[in-house]
Amino acid sequence: xxxxxxxxxxxxxxGRLSDLVxxxxxxxxxxxxxxxxxxxxxxxxxxxxxxxxxxxxxxxxGTAGCINNRRFLIPQGSQDSCDTxxxxxxxxxxxxxxxxxxxxxxxxxxQVISDMQPKLLAVITNCCADIIGDDVGGIVxxxxxxxxxxxxxxxxxxxxxxxxxxxEYAFEKIVELMARQSSVPVKKKSVNVxxxxxxxxxxxxxxxxxxxxxxxxxxLTVNSVFHKGKSFDEVMALREAEVNVALCFYFGMSLxxxxxxxxxxxxxxxxxxxxxxxxxxxxxxxxxVLDTEFSPELHDEITQTKSLRQKARDKIGKGRVAIIWTQTxxxxxxxxxxxxxxxxxxxxxxxxxxxxxxxxKIFKKELDGQFDPYITILSGIDEVRALAHQLxxxxxxxxxxxxxxxxxxxxxxxxxxxxGLKGAKLIYQKICDELGRRRSRYSLISxxxxxG
Numbered sequence: 356x357x358x359x360x361x362x363x364x365x366x367x368x369x370g371r372l373s374d375l376v377x378x379x380x381x382x383x384x385x386x387x388x389x390x391x392x393x394x395x396x397x398x399x400x401x402x403x404x405x406x407x408x409x410x411x412x413x414x415x416x417g418t419a420g421c422i423n424n425r426r427f428l429i430p431q432g433s434q435d436s437c438d439t440x441x442x443x444x445x446x447x448x449x450x451x452x453x454x455x456x457x458x459x460x461x462x463x464x465x466q467v468i469s470d471m472q473p474k475l476l477a478v479i480t481n482c483c484a485d486i487i488g489d490d491v492g493g494i495v496x497x498x499x500x501x502x503x504x505x506x507x508x509x510x511x512x513x514x515x516x517x518x519x520x521x522x523e524y525a526f527e528k529i530v531e532l533m534a535r536q537s538s539v540p541v542k543k544k545s546v547n548v549x550x551x552x553x554x555x556x557x558x559x560x561x562x563x564x565x566x567x568x569x570x571x572x573x574x575l576t577v578n579s580v581f582h583k584g585k586s587f588d589e590v591m592a593l594r595e596a597e598v599n600v601a602l603c604f605y606f607g608m609s610l611x612x613x614x615x616x617x618x619x620x621x622x623x624x625x626x627x628x629x630x631x632x633x634x635x636x637x638x639x640x641x642x643x644v645l646d647t648e649f650s651p652e653l654h655d656e657i658t659q660t661k662s663l664r665q666k667a668r669d670k671i672g673k674g675r676v677a678i679i680w681t682q683t684x685x686x687x688x689x690x691x692x693x694x695x696x697x698x699x700x701x702x703x704x705x706x707x708x709x710x711x712x713x714x715x716k717i718f719k720k721e722l723d724g725q726f727d728p729y730i731t732i733l734s735g736i737d738e739v740r741a742l743a744h745q746l747x748x749x750x751x752x753x754x755x756x757x758x759x760x761x762x763x764x765x766x767x768x769x770x771x772x773x774x775g776l777k778g779a780k781l782i783y784q785k786i787c788d789e790l791g792r793r794r795s796r797y798s799l800i801s802x803x804x805x806x807g
Contacts, residue, residue, distance in 0.1 A: 396512025400521025485511030630696030
């Protein structure tokens with residue numbers, strides 16, 4: 356039986372990504388509201404973006420609860436450091452909700468500028484301040500900060516604004532801040548490289564090194580690598596690059612679009628260079644945008660990577676399905692493309708229509724690039740196991756080994772290098788080492804060893 360027919364007959368709930376996107380656009384689907392557990396609301400998104408700037412102080416206008424929760428997540432993406440920065444709020448009480456908190460905000464803004472003298476003060480709101488309609492913009496706009504730049508956003512999550520909307524708002528504000536600065540000359544053949552979000556430690560170091568290495572391999576210079584810990588002046592200097600490129604285009608998409616509109620900075624829309632094919636496509640798009648030559652066939656490293664990929668493909672065999680089980684979004688797209696790179700046919704399980712709707716721009720862009728994998732909303736372990744048995748020995752891409760009777764490829768993005776040629780080689784070697792290997796499971800009283 357042909358592989359497409361095998362997938363389509365395995366379950367009546369299987370369709371194509373394009374079917375879901377079209378149904379969402381036409382409002383034909385009754386979607387149960389849900390929130391991506393890794394994303395949260397707009398407040399979190401804006402806070403995350405501003406936390407990249409080390410001399411920026413974020414002041415939350417509203418209750419203190421949000422910043423107390425947020426305190427645990429800001430370190431994600433920090434490089435070998437703990438989060439020791441102060442987390443400030445106007446600390447709404449019942450009286451402020453009833454009579455307004457504008458006076459508190461005015462006092463807090465004045466105190467932060469006077470006592471801390473940050474290069475940037477970003478005031479963001481949580482639900483309480485948004486609900487009562489405090490004039491945040493008016494108060495922040497009247498603040499006299501000397502050397503301190505100020506900006507503000509309404510980011511209350513009760514409106515339904517998602518984490519992604521919060522990041523987009525924050526990046527748009529950064530573009531506005533750039534537009535206030537004196538103009539700067541553009542360095543020809545120079546790039547800004549944007550890492551994926553929530554990247555930290557040794558993995559971040561390795562991916563920075565790989566990104567810089569690949570740009571230099573193409574004869575380009577790196578103007579800046581955007582990661583947590585940049586100064587305000589360094590962020591403003593992003594305007595000096597000729598082009599913006601990203602390991603995850605969707606995280607910085609609104610910044611890229613704003614910089615293109617205001618300063619003419621070119622942008623590369625290719626994203627997620629996971630696996631050899633996707634890496635070469637990413638590099639090819641960069642070369643095309645900059646009108647420069649890049650000949651992959653001239654590089655021995657690429658030839659060696661192709662050889663290792665073929666070894667991984669031989670290990671997998673032909674005509675197999677890859678069941679992709681991960682969160683809905685960029686990582687899901689990357690894993691599905693990696694499966695294609697390995698000669699597998701991807702089937703994405705556990706797709707969440709609510710999150711596809713929230714990230715619709717992402718998925719529409721991928722569909723425009725002829726990426727239209729099989730999908731299903733089936734998400735329970737037993738449901739996925741039953742589906743796997745219908746698919747005749749699939750490979751399951753999943754962080755946890757729930758499926759002892761199948762080959763399971765576990766490769767955590769947060770803890771491992773995944774992008775570029777070095778990332779591809781690590782993944783291919785992992786495939787060669789892991790597939791078919793005998794795996795052990797432990798209980799409190801016994802160890803059971805089995806082969807996948």
